[in-house]
Amino acid sequence: MTKAKFDREETINSAVELFWKNGFNGSSMQQVTKATGLKPGSIYLAFENKQGLYQEALDLYANKSLEGIQHQIDQAASPGEAICQILQEMVRTASEKNYNSCFLVKSQLELASENSELHAFANQKLQQIEALYAHNLTPEFGEDLANARAASIMFHIFGIRVYGYHKKSPDVLLRALQDGLPWLPWPDHA
Amino acid sequence: MTKAKFDREETINSAVELFWKNGFNGSSMQQVTKATGLKPGSIYLAFENKQGLYQEALDLYANKSLEGIQHQIDQAASPGEAICQILQEMVRTASEKNYNSCFLVKSQLELASENSELHAFANQKLQQIEALYAHNLTPEFGEDLANARAASIMFHIFGIRVYGYHKKSPDVLLRALQDGLPWLPWPDHA
DNA sequence: CGTCTGCTTGAATGATCATTCAAGAAACTA
DNA sequence: TAGTTTCTTGAATGATCATTCAAGCAGACG
Numbered sequence: 001m002t003k004a005k006f007d008r009e010e011t012i013n014s015a016v017e018l019f020w021k022n023g024f025n026g027s028s029m030q031q032v033t034k035a036t037g038l039k040p041g042s043i044y045l046a047f048e049n050k051q052g053l054y055q056e057a058l059d060l061y062a063n064k065s066l067e068g069i070q071h072q073i074d075q076a077a078s079p080g081e082a083i084c085q086i087l088q089e090m091v092r093t094a095s096e097k098n099y100n101s102c103f104l105v106k107s108q109l110e111l112a113s114e115n116s117e118l119h120a121f122a123n124q125k126l127q128q129i130e131a132l133y134a135h136n137l138t139p140e141f142g143e144d145l146a147n148a149r150a151a152s153i154m155f156h157i158f159g160i161r162v163y164g165y166h167k168k169s170p171d172v173l174l175r176a177l178q179d180g181l182p183w184l185p186w187p188d189h190a
Numbered sequence: 191m192t193k194a195k196f197d198r199e200e201t202i203n204s205a206v207e208l209f210w211k212n213g214f215n216g217s218s219m220q221q222v223t224k225a226t227g228l229k230p231g232s233i234y235l236a237f238e239n240k241q242g243l244y245q246e247a248l249d250l251y252a253n254k255s256l257e258g259i260q261h262q263i264d265q266a267a268s269p270g271e272a273i274c275q276i277l278q279e280m281v282r283t284a285s286e287k288n289y290n291s292c293f294l295v296k297s298q299l300e301l302a303s304e305n306s307e308l309h310a311f312a313n314q315k316l317q318q319i320e321a322l323y324a325h326n327l328t329p330e331f332g333e334d335l336a337n338a339r340a341a342s343i344m345f346h347i348f349g350i351r352v353y354g355y356h357k358k359s360p361d362v363l364l365r366a367l368q369d370g371l372p373w374l375p376w377p378d379h380a
Numbered sequence: 381c382g383t384c385t386g387c388t389t390g391a392a393t394g395a396t397c398a399t400t401c402a403a404g405a406a407a408c409t410a
Numbered sequence: 411t412a413g414t415t416t417c418t419t420g421a422a423t424g425a426t427c428a429t430t431c432a433a434g435c436a437g438a439c440g
């Protein structure tokens with residue numbers, strides 16, 4: 001039972017889980033081997049080193065996010081309504097017991113001054129997300145306003161991602177969102 | 191030249207600088223000894239361990255922040271104007287070359303699932319800051335509205351603290367702040 | 381069948397980690 | 411002055427870290 005290359009995506013998924021929870025410096029490669037069931041040799045052959053695996057983890061996480069956002073927008077009656085749903089879901093997530101913020105945001109903060117490559121990668125992925133929102137808002141608002149509003153959405157998402165740890169009522173978050181993003185089609189009384 | 195207890199605050203200040211930049215797991219006690227000029231024995235006698243020193247670093251940083259906020263409010267014509275100044279200063283800081291977010295925010299994210307004591311401590315300090323804003327807004331808005339608006343301020347501060355890494359024009363940040371906090375007395379054309 | 385290639389194995393390596401503690405030196409006590 | 415207390419010193423410790431690599435195995439190729 002050798003050969004039979006391991007399932008790469010499954011492995012990266014395990015790495016996402018671990019790194020997301022504990023961060024780059026808070027996760028050891030020994031933990032990675034335990035989480036993935038692989039031996040060091042296999043991991044190092046496939047990903048070169050810890051940074052390589054971390055970057056692929058960031059990449060997979062970000063691409064899933066991008067797909068999820070586009071999917072939600074495609075399903076909804078309008079991009080605005082989809083965005084409301086996405087933000088409300090984030091607020092709901094933030095109230096869960098083991099809330100864990102966002103892998104990209106956490107990485108961006110942790111690696112700001114220590115690993116500029118991974119920091120830049122996370123940054124780039126966050127800007128891709130912003131660009132996706134801008135792209136979907138452009139038909140309705142025109143490019144300039146869409147860009148400004150996408151930036152505003154990202155700004156508010158970051159607010160949720162940190163304020164979520166305060167464990168106050170979700171109403172506080174929802175209210176801040178509705179006040180700060182009044183141009184979104186919020187459901188009444190929500 | 192022994193005895194003569196070292197300057198505790200100066201030491202903690204060096205620790206703040208190091209921990210703020212590199213985080214808890216990204217900073218070693220060897221780095222601490224280099225940064226403070228103290229030997230391990232002195233540090234461990236005075237702070238018990240790495241966590242103890244880190245907590246005192248958080249405490250000093252937070253107390254300085256609290257004092258700074260109150261001082262700015264006391265100097266200004268109104269709490270609202272002081273808050274505008276504080277937020278504008280944060281935006282300015284975020285555009286600097288070696289922007290480093292906020293020590294409390296970074297700690298809160300890094301230590302969420304690994305060190306619940308330090309995580310809780312950072313959380314508590316952030317809530318103290320929120321309470322200080324609420325306290326200063328209460329005379330003008332009444333307690334309920336002041337609480338809601340203090341929460342909204344914190345929410346926006348977190349947005350700055352993460353979005354700041356994107357290195358876009360400060361106008362984007364300022365615009366998001368003015369849109370999200372329209373009840374603040376923003377200077378015209380700013 | 382024999383060889384080659386591609387993947388896995390897992391013990392080993394040297395570096396670095398947080399922390400300890402015996403030894404020593406200044407200041408205070410009496 | 412002699413003794414005690416308080417603080418500093420810095421080499422040492424064992425754990426854990428990221429990473430390496432010789433050895434072995436399974437399928438592909440001829």
